[in-house]
Amino acid sequence: MNGSKAGSVYSTGEPLLVDDVLEDDSAYGRGDADWRSLMVAPLVSGQQTFGAIMVGHQVPALYGVRELRIVEIAATHIANAIYRMIEEDREQSQYRAAVEALAAAVDARDPYTHTHSRRVSDLAGRLAASLEMPDRVVEQVRLAGLLHDIGKIGIPDRVLTKPGRLDAEERLIMMSHAEMGARIVDSSPTLGHLTRMIRHHHEWFDGRGYPDGLRGDEIPIEAMILGISDALETMTSNRIYRAALSVEQARQELISGRGSQFHPDTVDAMLELIDNDPVVRQMVTEESGAPQDTSMLSPLRISDVVDLRVLTRIASEIGTLTEIDTFLDHVHKIVREELDLADVAIWLYDEDGRQFRLAAGEIELPVPNQLEASASVIHGSHVTSNTAVILSRGQSSGIADRTAIFPMYVEDSLVGLIELVLRQPGQVDGRDVDLLQAIAAPVASTVRVAQLHDAAKRAATIDGLTGVLNHRAFYDELDSHMKHLGEDEAVSLLIVDVIGLKAINDNYGHLTGDAVLKTIANALVSRLRTVTSSPGSEASSRRFASSLDAPIDRIISRLEEPVPCEVEDGTILERPPCALRLGQSVSGDTRVAELVARADSLLYRRIRPTSR
Numbered sequence: 207m208n209g210s211k212a213g214s215v216y217s218t219g220e221p222l223l224v225d226d227v228l229e230d231d232s233a234y235g236r237g238d239a240d241w242r243s244l245m246v247a248p249l250v251s252g253q254q255t256f257g258a259i260m261v262g263h264q265v266p267a268l269y270g271v272r273e274l275r276i277v278e279i280a281a282t283h284i285a286n287a288i289y290r291m292i293e294e295d296r297e298q299s300q301y302r303a304a305v306e307a308l309a310a311a312v313d314a315r316d317p318y319t320h321t322h323s324r325r326v327s328d329l330a331g332r333l334a335a336s337l338e339m340p341d342r343v344v345e346q347v348r349l350a351g352l353l354h355d356i357g358k359i360g361i362p363d364r365v366l367t368k369p370g371r372l373d374a375e376e377r378l379i380m381m382s383h384a385e386m387g388a389r390i391v392d393s394s395p396t397l398g399h400l401t402r403m404i405r406h407h408h409e410w411f412d413g414r415g416y417p418d419g420l421r422g423d424e425i426p427i428e429a430m431i432l433g434i435s436d437a438l439e440t441m442t443s444n445r446i447y448r449a450a451l452s453v454e455q456a457r458q459e460l461i462s463g464r465g466s467q468f469h470p471d472t473v474d475a476m477l478e479l480i481d482n483d484p485v486v487r488q489m490v491t492e493e494s495g496a497p498q499d500t501s502m503l504s505p506l507r508i509s510d511v512v513d514l515r516v517l518t519r520i521a522s523e524i525g526t527l528t529e530i531d532t533f534l535d536h537v538h539k540i541v542r543e544e545l546d547l548a549d550v551a552i553w554l555y556d557e558d559g560r561q562f563r564l565a566a567g568e569i570e571l572p573v574p575n576q577l578e579a580s581a582s583v584i585h586g587s588h589v590t591s592n593t594a595v596i597l598s599r600g601q602s603s604g605i606a607d608r609t610a611i612f613p614m615y616v617e618d619s620l621v622g623l624i625e626l627v628l629r630q631p632g633q634v635d636g637r638d639v640d641l642l643q644a645i646a647a648p649v650a651s652t653v654r655v656a657q658l659h660d661a662a663k664r665a666a667t668i669d670g671l672t673g674v675l676n677h678r679a680f681y682d683e684l685d686s687h688m689k690h691l692g693e694d695e696a697v698s699l700l701i702v703d704v705i706g707l708k709a710i711n712d713n714y715g716h717l718t719g720d721a722v723l724k725t726i727a728n729a730l731v732s733r734l735r736t737v738t739s740s741p742g743s744e745a746s747s748r749r750f751a752s753s754l755d756a757p758i759d760r761i762i763s764r765l766e767e768p769v770p771c772e773v774e775d776g777t778i779l780e781r782p783p784c785a786l787r788l789g790q791s792v793s794g795d796t797r798v799a800e801l802v803a804r805a806d807s808l809l810y811r812r813i814r815p816t817s818r
Contacts, residue, residue, distance in 0.1 A: 210234040211246050212258040219255060221247040221281075223274050226266040242266035245274050247281040251289035259284065322439060325489060327351030329435035332486060334428070336475045347428050350403040354432050357387025357404075384408050385417045407432035412466045430469040434460070434476055437467070442490040453480065453490055530554070530656040531565055537649055538566035545641075548608075549627040554653065555620050562623060569627055574599055577611065596639065597623075607631035612642045614650035621650040621657075671720055672727035685798050697793040698758050700765070701805040702730065702786055714773045722771045726786070729769045762790065 207213040211233060215222050224244035227233045233244075241262030249256040259281045263269075331348040339347070358366060361383055365376045372380060388405035391397040406420060406429035413421030415433075441456045451459070457477060464473040479486040534552045541550045551567035553574060562573050577597040597611040608631045614621045624642055667679035675683060687697055704726060711719040766786050771779050789809025791801050 211244065212260055215246045215248050215258045216255060219248050219250060221245070221274055221278050223269060223271070225269075227262075228266075240264060243268040245269050245277045247274070247278045249281050249285040249288065251282075251285040254289065256285055256288050322443070323352050323355055325439045325443075326354060326432070326435050329439060329486065329489065330431050332479060332483060333431050333435060333472065333476055336479055336483075337427075337431070337471065343428065346399065347403070347431055349397075350400045350407075350428065350432055351435060353387065353391060353397070353400060354404050354407050354436060355383060355387065356390050357383035357385065359386075359390075381408070381416050402426050403428045403432055405429075407436060409433070410467045411469050415467075425469075427469065427472075430472050434468045434472045437463075438476065438490060453487075456480075456490060530653055533652060533656060534566040534649075537645070541645070542568075546629065547626055548629045551625040551627065552622065552649075553625065554622040565622070567625075571605070571625070571627070574611065574623060574625065610639070612646050614646045614653070616650050616654045619654075621653050624649070672723055674727050674731075681798060684801070688793055688798060688801075691793070697801070699791050699793070699801050699805045700762065701789045701802070701809050702765070703789075703809055705787060710771075710773060710779075718773050722773070725771050726769050730765060733765055733767075758790065 207216070209232075211222055211224065213234075222245070224230055224233065224246075226242050227239045227244055228242060233239065241264060243263045243266055245261045247259050249259060259277060261269075261273075261277050327348045328351075330351040331344055334344045334347040361380060365372065365379050368376065384405055384407065388401045391404055392401040403426060405417065406415075406425050409415035409418065409420045409425045409429060411422060411425070411430070413419055438456060438460065441451045441459055442453065444450045457480060460468065460473050460476060464470050480490060481487075534554075538550055538552055541547075549567055549569040551569070551571055552565045553562040554565045555562055561575070564571070564573075577599065597613065599605060599609055599611070605627075608628045610626045610628070612624045612626075614624060624646055626642065667675060669676045674680075684697070684699070691697065704723070707719055707722065710722055769786065773779055787809065789805040789807070791804035791808060793801055
């Protein structure tokens with residue numbers, strides 16, 4: 207880092223070109239150098255520097271600025287790839303940690319089974335790998351192993367921890383956990399691909415299993431892997447109703463179930479693992495199921511179930527709503543109902559205005575313009591300090607010690623912020639950090655999809671030149687207003703004619719005519735703001751659905767005032783051919799087409815054809 211060319215480039219972020227290393231007094235280790243020409247560029251992605259790339263050759267003065275620029279471009283691509291891989295690893299770690307936490311929440315209800323899901327996951331992963339399944343599938347099997355009993359969250363304690371055998375009713379309740387678990391994971395877009403494995407891990411190869419009575423190849427092989435791993439772990443662990451079986455007894459049970467309960471291939475592969483894999487051998491011989499002192503276990507908190515409920519409820523909202531603010535209102539409501547916080551504020555980032563707007567929240571808060579690393583103390587978080595991005599407002603805000611802010615990114619693009627408003631200053635519950643980290647990514651992705659949906663919807667309704675509603679959208683909007691009029695309400699329709707537009711096109715060109723139309727459209731929107739009682743009514747969309755605070759004659763007079771238009775450099779037209787004339791009609795028991803025709807007719811009477 208100190209003294210080398212790479213260290214200098216890493217520290218400064220500036221690329222470097224050296225014509226001859228041997229003649230450069232500042233070159234580190236130049237006496238042993240094989241290279242004479244040297245190019246060094248930093249590996250930078252966003253605000254993070256990962257290292258440097260060095261290119262060299264034995265020939266001196268071989269490289270120039272052009273070659274250095276190529277190396278800089280390559281370095282940018284490499285750094286972005288590194289960043290994406292690091293982020294993917296971090297997200298995968300957080301994802302895995304969240305899944306493990308959910309599995310632990312189930313297992314911890316019974317001190318006899320507190321590591322059951324983790325051990326099933328390990329067994330199933332090793333079995334899938336031994337069957338030469340792709341790495342991606344092996345990882346999915348491991349995750350499904352962690353969550354295969356997630357449906358037991360809904361099983362009553364009297365059934366789940368009963369010391370004796372279950373009666374018929376209790377057995378039916380217990381059997382429902384496979385179907386219930388499948389519904390839970392299916393509601394999550396990140397876990398949905400595990401649904402069939404979890405639903406069918408209690409199916410039997412001969413069709414006598416549950417919940418669907420599938421048989422043979424109808425059962426996903428991954429589910430069969432989970433089933434035999436679950437059975438082996440259960441047999442070799444102590445339970446409240448019986449002691450663990452020996453390894454030899456468990457082997458005989460697997461052999462007896464070959465072709466009936468278990469897929470023959472999974473039995474053969476599992477017996478091979480028991481005999482030859484020392485890790486598997488140890489897993490099925492150690493007394494993993496012995497009762498533990500519950501004080502030594504991570505305590506099961508109601509918050510574990512709360513986290514699952516929050517994630518499940520938010521997951522159920524994703525994909526069902528395309529209106530951004532409605533979706534975020536639902537997210538806000540869910541988090542506020544479940545967590546002990548003063549409030550949760552969700553801010554969306556406006557890239558054009560480079561500022562945040564409040565999309566959901568109850569407490570009035572200033573816009574978070576100055577953000578810095580949070581100084582809040584975090585207790586009990588699964589997210590390590592070097593991966594958690596937690597911000598707070600600047601100390602001058604007066605509420606910096608009461609908020610923790612989580613940025614929402616889609617790739618490298620900032621979508622918005624989720625801000626926790628604490629009841630007491632200074633301390634953030636680690637559970638809230640973990641939960642908000644898990645929520646931020648899917649919420650950000652949903653917001654971005656909704657933003658793209660809104661942009662596409664606007665593009666379909668807005669005229670690209672003037673920014674006002676296009677022909678089809680205008681008629682749809684007018685028709686909608688007229689259908690929802692009250693008994694004492696009416697729509698006043700004004701048709702605007704630009705006098706002399708043809709002359710402008712003929713004398714100055716059609717591009718100038720387009721610019722004039724844009725100027726006039728903006729002027730009309732600005733003038734409408736001054737005569738409506740709701741000045742901010744969706745001005746960006748050029749829609750105004752509000753009551754008028756001036757007589758219609760005064761509005762017409764205001765709108766007909768000339769609009770100064772620039773037609774050439776320094777040439778401004780303030781009078782015709784840049785004049786406006788309006789035709790008016792008021793709705794009664796008329797249809798849209800009749801309303802437009804009447805306004806157009808009145809406009810025609812006001813202006814002679816020669817003037818038009």
